Amino acid sequence: MKAGAIAPAFYFFTHQTVEPRAGSTGCVTDDELVRLAQAGDAGAFEQLVVRHQAAVFRAALAALRVPEEAEEAAQDALLRAWQKLGSFRGDAAFRTWLLSIAWNRALSRRRSIGAWFSRRAPIEAADQVRGDGNGPLDAVREQELARHVAAAIERLSPKLRDALLLAQSGEYGYGEIAAMLQVPVGTLKSRVFDARQQVKQRLVALGYMSGE
Amino acid sequence: MQPQEPREVDGVIDTVARAMTSARLARDLSPAIAARIAARIAARPPWPMAWRVAMAGAVMAAVVLVAVAWWPGEPPAKVARSIASESAVAVPPQQVPARPTTSKGAVTEIRTSRPPVRAVSRQTIVAATVAAGDVDIRPLAIVPVEADPLVPLEAVEITPIDVEPVRIAGVGELVE
Numbered sequence: 001m002k003a004g005a006i007a008p009a010f011y012f013f014t015h016q017t018v019e020p021r022a023g024s025t026g027c028v029t030d031d032e033l034v035r036l037a038q039a040g041d042a043g044a045f046e047q048l049v050v051r052h053q054a055a056v057f058r059a060a061l062a063a064l065r066v067p068e069e070a071e072e073a074a075q076d077a078l079l080r081a082w083q084k085l086g087s088f089r090g091d092a093a094f095r096t097w098l099l100s101i102a103w104n105r106a107l108s109r110r111r112s113i114g115a116w117f118s119r120r121a122p123i124e125a126a127d128q129v130r131g132d133g134n135g136p137l138d139a140v141r142e143q144e145l146a147r148h149v150a151a152a153i154e155r156l157s158p159k160l161r162d163a164l165l166l167a168q169s170g171e172y173g174y175g176e177i178a179a180m181l182q183v184p185v186g187t188l189k190s191r192v193f194d195a196r197q198q199v200k201q202r203l204v205a206l207g208y209m210s211g212e
Numbered sequence: 213m214q215p216q217e218p219r220e221v222d223g224v225i226d227t228v229a230r231a232m233t234s235a236r237l238a239r240d241l242s243p244a245i246a247a248r249i250a251a252r253i254a255a256r257p258p259w260p261m262a263w264r265v266a267m268a269g270a271v272m273a274a275v276v277l278v279a280v281a282w283w284p285g286e287p288p289a290k291v292a293r294s295i296a297s298e299s300a301v302a303v304p305p306q307q308v309p310a311r312p313t314t315s316k317g318a319v320t321e322i323r324t325s326r327p328p329v330r331a332v333s334r335q336t337i338v339a340a341t342v343a344a345g346d347v348d349i350r351p352l353a354i355v356p357v358e359a360d361p362l363v364p365l366e367a368v369e370i371t372p373i374d375v376e377p378v379r380i381a382g383v384g385e386l387v388e
Contacts, residue, residue, distance in 0.1 A: 042249050049242040057237040067235040074237075078245050142224070149221075149228045168229035199225055200218070209221055 030094040038085055045085070049078050052095055055171055056102040059180065062165040063106035073109045077102035096179045099172070103180040145208060152202040156195055163191035 030051070036044035056077055061070035081101050088097055153161060166177045167188070178185045203209045 042246060042253065045249065046242050046246045049245050050240070053241045054237055057241075058233055061235055062233045065232060067238065070235070071238065071241070075241055075244060078241060079248055082245070082249055145221075145224055146228050149224050150232065153225075153229060153232065164225075164229055165233050168226050169233040170230060171233075196222070196225060200221060203221060209218065 031090065034085070034088060034090070034094050037082075038088070045082055048094065048098075052098055053078065055095065056098060058169055058171045059099050059102045059166070060106040060109075062162065062169060063103065063110050065165075069109060069113070070106070073106040074102060076109070077105040080105060092179060096176050099176055099180050100182075145203075148203060148206055148208065149199060152199040153195075155202070156198055160191050160195035160198065163188055164195035167192045 028047070030048065033044045033048050037048065053074060057070055057074040060073035060077065061067060064070045064073060077098070081098050084101070088094065153164065156164065162181065163177070166172055166180065167174070172180075174185050174188055178188045181188060183191075200209060
């Protein structure tokens with residue numbers, strides 16, 4: 001990821017980065033597409049891929065934080081979903097089921113590239129954050145704070161970091177994240193809170209905040 | 213360094229966390245997925261069910277064959293033949309099949325092949341001289357079994373065991 005490649009100050013990203021293609025299945029629900037795909041309709045599954053690939057990619061990115069790796073993991077997860085489609089009974093939403101597969105595949109990939117990943121995991125995201133301060137000094141200070149925050153997030157335990165990144169991605173509801181992480185919603189909220197607290201403690205140690 | 217407001221820091225945490233998962237998906241994955249699915253479908257054999265059924269049938273046949281070959285009982289035809297020949301020639305006890313079986317016919321076979329009951333005569337022991345100090349242990353008498361009128365009596369001579377007189381010198385007066 002290139003620093004500053006994406007950009008305006010304190011922006012919010014659109015969640016769907018790849019627009020769904022218009023087609024005859026545009027008004028069809030996920031459930032109907034799933035039924036068609038389960039009957040062997042590869043086109044229906046392709047439509048499901050179009051709908052959910054961005055969410056799958058972002059889940060993988062939250063786990064791996066390297067776009068190339070996340071893309072590989074997303075493809076892997078989507079193929080896996082096709083293979084396991086016969087076992088989908090509709091107990092949960094298809095998207096939730098798909099995200100759980102994606103998360104597990106991404107975690108598996110993270111484990112396999114653990115050592116390399118720990119060296120490579122970028123903090124460059126902080127460079128994308130620019131303060132809305134009035135002067136150049138404010139901008140520099142905001143940038144520096146963002147770097148420290150990114151570093152503090154990187155140092156969190158995987159459990160807390162995953163919860164925080166997924167929750168703040170803006171892509172998923174708490175229910176979906178809880179299903180992905182296989183924890184109750186209450187536990188998830190607690191983890192997000194703890195993650196914030198630990199990041200703040202590091203900022204206090206750096207003098208960005210008072211300890212009160 | 214000027215301390216930040218907690219709310220401001222919360223905002224920065226939110227923004228940085230969001231930015232860390234904000235990379236865009238560079239390309240549409242659906243064509244690649246569709247191509248890989250199509251390749252898998254093309255590579256899949258057109259007769260998977262027939263193949264599975266045939267394999268299952270072959271496995272079951274193999275299991276049945278092995279079970280028949282290794283079954284621990286004798287075939288029923290053989291048992292019937294032994295029953296038929298039972299009336300003519302008495303089967304020695306050693307040749308009676310001892311394996312348990314659930315077949316009713318086989319149970320009958322076992323009962324009919326029991327050796328005939330033989331009467332046992334009273335055993336007597338030749339009087340032996342008992343020296344002073346020896347303990348005389350007399351053998352138990354065996355009561356003759358009541359004769360079966362259907363079975364011809366056949367006397368069996370059982371040689372008594374040759375028991376040497378026992379001397380218990382160490383017990384002393386404890387022995388009566």
